[in-house]
Amino acid sequence: MKITYFGHASFSLELKRKHIIFDPFISANELAKQVDVSKLKADYILLSHAHGDHVADVDSIAQNTGATIISNAEIVGYYNQKGLKGHPMNHGGKWKFDFGILKYVTAIHSSSFQDGTYGGNPGGFVIWNDENCFYYAGDTALTMDMKLIPMTCPNLDFAILPIGDNYTMDYDDACIASDFIECEKIIGCHYDTFGHIKIDQDAAKNAFAKRGKELILLSIGESLDL
Ligand code: NI
Ligand code: MN
Numbered sequence: 736m737k738i739t740y741f742g743h744a745s746f747s748l749e750l751k752r753k754h755i756i757f758d759p760f761i762s763a764n765e766l767a768k769q770v771d772v773s774k775l776k777a778d779y780i781l782l783s784h785a786h787g788d789h790v791a792d793v794d795s796i797a798q799n800t801g802a803t804i805i806s807n808a809e810i811v812g813y814y815n816q817k818g819l820k821g822h823p824m825n826h827g828g829k830w831k832f833d834f835g836i837l838k839y840v841t842a843i844h845s846s847s848f849q850d851g852t853y854g855g856n857p858g859g860f861v862i863w864n865d866e867n868c869f870y871y872a873g874d875t876a877l878t879m880d881m882k883l884i885p886m887t888c889p890n891l892d893f894a895i896l897p898i899g900d901n902y903t904m905d906y907d908d909a910c911i912a913s914d915f916i917e918c919e920k921i922i923g924c925h926y927d928t929f930g931h932i933k934i935d936q937d938a939a940k941n942a943f944a945k946r947g948k949e950l951i952l953l954s955i956g957e958s959l960d961l
Contacts, residue, residue: 736867736961740953742767743788743928744874746895751864753778753834756802757871757895759792764928767955773799779834782806783873784846785813785854788928794819805837809855813848826858835864838888842875844903861888867961870894870916874925877908881915891918893961897925898939898950899932906939906950913948922951922959 737749744758745767754776761767772792777800780793790810797804797819804814804821811821824830829838838861846854859872861884868889872881874897884891896912897903903925904912913921921943926934936952943950953959 737958738922738961739958740922740924740955741770742955744783744895744897744924746871746922746924747775747777750834750862750867753832755779755781755834756796757781757860758783758789758873759796760788760790761792762795763787763791766928769956772796776800777802779832780804781837781860781871782810783842783859783871784844784857785810785848785852786846786874787849789874790848805832805860807839807846807855807858809853810846813852813854824858826856835862835867837862840870840884841878841880842873843878843880844874844876861891863889867892869961870918872896872912874903877904877912877915879915881912884915885917891916893920893922894918895922895924898923899926899928899934901931903932906934906942910942910946910948913943913946919948920951921948922953926952 739747746757748755756777808823811823824839840859842857844857846857896909898906898909940950
């Protein structure tokens with residue numbers, strides 16, 4: 736399985752020959768100027784919540800690719816009204832897609848569109864098939880609900896967690912989260928994009944290393960085979 740980082744909380748994943756884009760905020764990210772959004776392939780766009788730094792490129796990618804938007808019911812309804820297609824979900828529910836089973840799980844954050852439209856409750860995604868199982872947390876605080884993931888889902892191969900502090904948990908809380916979800920391999924996101932979330936990357940990696948865990952911080956545009 737191939738994963739590519741586009742900066743902030745934006746990733747693209749190739750899973751069972753399907754292209755999945757998470758929280759596309761690329762063209763508006765000064766640090767991701769080298770990524771050409773018009774060339775991205777997408778069968779699905781997964782949205783953790785409605786904030787601008789997660790949905791900026793949804794319209795253009797969905798229009799270019801015809802991708803299906805997967806998110807909470809309010810966010811999918813918002814895009815349905817714009818003529819874009821989607822699959823609405825809510826917390827605790829799962830659905831079998833052609834790339835695997837996806838469970839929509841709790842996140843502690845907020846969720847409204849830039850125009851003030853209500854964006855439902857924020858969430859994260861656990862996705863599994865016969866090859867992989869991983870967790871994309873979205874913007875969230877550390878929450879006890881993360882303990883439900885190993886109780887209700889297969890063992891995680893890796894997890895994508897926010898580590899930038901201020902708007903989400905910091906890397907120390909993300910270490911505790913990695914214990915809650917029983918996962919050894921963490922890919923960090925939501926750090927260094929703007930002032931309030933600048934981190935010391937070495938200190939973050941050390942915090943995980945002390946617990947015998949690995950924190951992977953990808954460069955923008957970098958891909959990894961997992
Ligand atoms: Ni947010
Ligand atoms: Mn955010």
